[in-house]
Amino acid sequence: MSLAILHCRSLLGVQASEVQVEIHIGRGLPAFNLVGLAEASVKEAKERVRSAIQNAHFEFPCQRLTVNLAPADVPKHGGHFDLAIAIGILAASGQIPAKRLAQFEFYGELALSGELRPCRGMLPMTMASAKGQRQVIAPQDNQQDIARVSGQHLLAHSLLEVCQFLQNQTKLPIAQSDNSAAASKPSPELSDIMGQHQGKRALEIAACGGHHFLLLGPPGTGKSMLASRMIGIMPPLNEQQALETACVYSLTEQVIPWQQRPFRQPHHSASAAALVGGGGKPKPGEISLSHNGVLFLDELPEFSRAVLDNLREPMENRSVTIARANARLQFPANFQLIAAMNPSPCGHAQGPQRRSTPEQIQRYLHKLSGPLLDRFDLTVMLPQLPAGSLSQGHRTSQPNEPSNQQIQAKVIQCQQIQQQRQGSLNAHLSAASIKQMAPLQRQDAEFLEQAICKLGLSIRAWHSIIKVARTIADMAHSPQIQREHLTEALNYRAMDRLLSSLQ
Numbered sequence: 001m002s003l004a005i006l007h008c009r010s011l012l013g014v015q016a017s018e019v020q021v022e023i024h025i026g027r028g029l030p031a032f033n034l035v036g037l038a039e040a041s042v043k044e045a046k047e048r049v050r051s052a053i054q055n056a057h058f059e060f061p062c063q064r065l066t067v068n069l070a071p072a073d074v075p076k077h078g079g080h081f082d083l084a085i086a087i088g089i090l091a092a093s094g095q096i097p098a099k100r101l102a103q104f105e106f107y108g109e110l111a112l113s114g115e116l117r118p119c120r121g122m123l124p125m126t127m128a129s130a131k132g133q134r135q136v137i138a139p140q141d142n143q144q145d146i147a148r149v150s151g152q153h154l155l156a157h158s159l160l161e162v163c164q165f166l167q168n169q170t171k172l173p174i175a176q177s178d179n180s181a182a183a184s185k186p187s188p189e190l191s192d193i194m195g196q197h198q199g200k201r202a203l204e205i206a207a208c209g210g211h212h213f214l215l216l217g218p219p220g221t222g223k224s225m226l227a228s229r230m231i232g233i234m235p236p237l238n239e240q241q242a243l244e245t246a247c248v249y250s251l252t253e254q255v256i257p258w259q260q261r262p263f264r265q266p267h268h269s270a271s272a273a274a275l276v277g278g279g280g281k282p283k284p285g286e287i288s289l290s291h292n293g294v295l296f297l298d299e300l301p302e303f304s305r306a307v308l309d310n311l312r313e314p315m316e317n318r319s320v321t322i323a324r325a326n327a328r329l330q331f332p333a334n335f336q337l338i339a340a341m342n343p344s345p346c347g348h349a350q351g352p353q354r355r356s357t358p359e360q361i362q363r364y365l366h367k368l369s370g371p372l373l374d375r376f377d378l379t380v381m382l383p384q385l386p387a388g389s390l391s392q393g394h395r396t397s398q399p400n401e402p403s404n405q406q407i408q409a410k411v412i413q414c415q416q417i418q419q420q421r422q423g424s425l426n427a428h429l430s431a432a433s434i435k436q437m438a439p440l441q442r443q444d445a446e447f448l449e450q451a452i453c454k455l456g457l458s459i460r461a462w463h464s465i466i467k468v469a470r471t472i473a474d475m476a477h478s479p480q481i482q483r484e485h486l487t488e489a490l491n492y493r494a495m496d497r498l499l500s501s502l503q
Contacts, residue, residue, distance in 0.1 A: 002026065004091035004098050007105045007134060008084040009125045010069075010076045013282070013322075013329035014247045016121075016128035020070045021081065021106075023088035028064035034085075036069030039077040048079070049086045051112040056160040061093045075327055077281060079109030080119035083137070086110060086159055087166070096166050104154075105129045106162070107138045114159040118142045123250040126153060127243065137162055137172065145250055147177035148243060148258075185257075187232025191401035193222050195385050200226070202380045202492055204407055206336070207233050208414040209471030210425035211464075212315065212375055214300070215340040216494050217382030219347045223340035226382075227296045230338060231263045232404040234294075235412045241292045244332060248284050248291050262293035268302035276310045282322045282329050287314050290335035300341040301367040308372055311337070315375050318428075343381070343498060358502050365499060370458075373495055377427060377464040381494035410475070417474045426471045434463055438470040444483055448490075455496045465489045 002025045009016040019036075032046045053060045067085055069076050084106040091098040107125065108116040118141035126146040129136050136153040138146050146153045154172040156162045164170045190200060199215065203226055206213040215223040237245065242259045249256050256262055266275060266286045277285030287295055297303060314320045318334040343349035344356040345364045356364070373379075418425050422437045429437060440448065452462050468489040469481045478485070 002092055004088040004101065006084045006088045006091075006101050007132075008081055008107065009105065009128055010074055011078070011121045011124065011251070012075070012327055013284075013331050014121075014124045014251065015330070016125040017074050018128070018132065019074065019076065019081075020068075021084040021088050022068040022070060023085070023092045024066045024068075025061050025089075025092045026064045026066070030062045030064065032065045032067075034067045034069075036067075036072050037075050038069055038081075039075065041078055042069070042076050042081055045079065045082045045085055045110075048082055048110045048112060049089065052082070052110040052114040052159050053086055053089065055112065056114040056158070056163065058090055058095050058163070059093070061089065065089065078119065078121075079117070080107045080121075080125075082110040083108035083116065083159065083162065087162060090163060096163050100166055103134060105132075105134045105136050107136060107142075108156070109139075110159060116140070116156055116158055120253075121251050122146055123148060123243070124247045127247070129153075137165075138175075143175045144177065145246070147175040148246060187404060188225075188229060189404055190226075190229040190233060190407060191403060193225050193229070196222050196226065196382055198491075199380050199382050202378050203230060204233065204411065205468065205471055205475070205492075206230070206338070206378055207407075207411045208475055209377075209418070209467065210336055210427035211377035211468060211471065212337040212427070213339075214373070214376040214379040214495060215338070215382060216343050216379060216498070217340075218353070218384055219342065221382040221384055223382055224296075224298055227294075227298075227338045227340060228263070229404070230294050230296075230336075231261050233407040233411055234261055235408065235415060237261060237292055245292045248288050248332065251284055252289070254289070262290050263296065264290045264293070265296045265298065268297075268299050270303070270307065272304075272307045272310050275307055276314070276320055276322075277331055278322050282324065282327075284331045285320070287311065287320060287333045287335055288331040291332045292334055293336070295335045295337050297337070297339040300339040301364060305367055305369060309369055312371055312375060337376075339376070349498060362502050365502075374458055374460045374464075376495070377468050378492040379495040380492055381498070414471070414474050417477075418471075426467045426474070429463075429467055429470075431463055434466055434470075438466050438481055440466065440481060440486075444481065444486055447483065448486055451490055455493065455500055457493075457496060461493075461496070465493070468492060 004023045006021040008019045008021050010019045034043055050060050087106055090096045107119055116139035118139045122142040122145040126136050126149045130149050130151045136146055140155045140157050153175045155175050156172055165172045217223050237259045264286045275286050314333040320331050320333045322329045344361040346355040348354040469485040472485040472488055473481045
């Protein structure tokens, strides 16, 4: 047989497009041609494959060899095509049987010795292969990725092992997940933070409804400590969410414990490409690495305004699209944004410690665009602890403070109410859904409209307040939004009050 056809996949973001690897051996001067919009990393496979076949004690055909990666208009990059190309050459030259090739997809970068090296992005490619009802044969070092996907996917150490398996001379081991390696570190307790009861309450509301959350306050009031406790009170990822998050991380060299929500904290010097994603070969940025988790931006005004404004669309759409001349890639970005900042350049907006003028404070706050601030459903001012709090808190414990597990149980229960009612968290309700799922009584709507006009807020702020009030009502197991829920939601508009006080 002079023609062999195998199956593989090419990654575009987290989408794995099917690729047919076609190998033809024909008459003519010895040549090795590789076509099909292959990038340099794929074209270099010619030398790796030649050496691997020879070192596996097979014969490399001295004829005209053509390898086509179809379809020709889909870009191919990476070394994971090596194994499929090598197996195809051996099948086309009649050195191994070709009758079983159609039921497998082959992945792996070949060393010159014939050993298989691990590949990035194996999880999304394996998931796509399973949907296509094919088994995967992949390097042993990719076991943790492919074992997460249902099906009996196979592992191999070398090209020779794969050839022996196709010749029915041996069996390949089935990938099995090692759950013991996925243990996550315990999250710090929320009860460790002294005082700041309004901040803790707002954090719990944000966790229940999936709301974006902005923390204001002088230095040392516990803003970063509160944000770091968010993961400990959020529900663990379900199987589908864990697979989605692991798919994003499989495109990078980073790992995350299975079913643990990611918590990303980029430095304020991060570029737009680092935050949103991109590059010559587009990779996921911090917002995609925060998928199904938390993105924490400390010292928010220190970030470039242009970089921060890139967050606005992903916060609404929960995905990010990166356009290039030859491809359009989409990465998931269903993240919860928590940000922290000082209320002024000197750190204090009032009191004897304030050294900034109102004009300086306004310039400092205007580093953040209004549309970005509008997307925070909750903004809370954390005050300095009153005198005596430190010495008293050092001497005594706080037995009445609930543990992370107790708060997490409440959050899970509240989110179940939302999922049963509308199929999503309250933070993700559309304007049309708000009218149906969070209706207001006439007098409450008039009360809220008066408050909106007094603070000079936008229609988006109107919707945000209603969504937060709906979450507070769910936490109280109330089927309808009451005036007290609206009043509490209005209390979480600290940034609006700060800006209005400077006018």
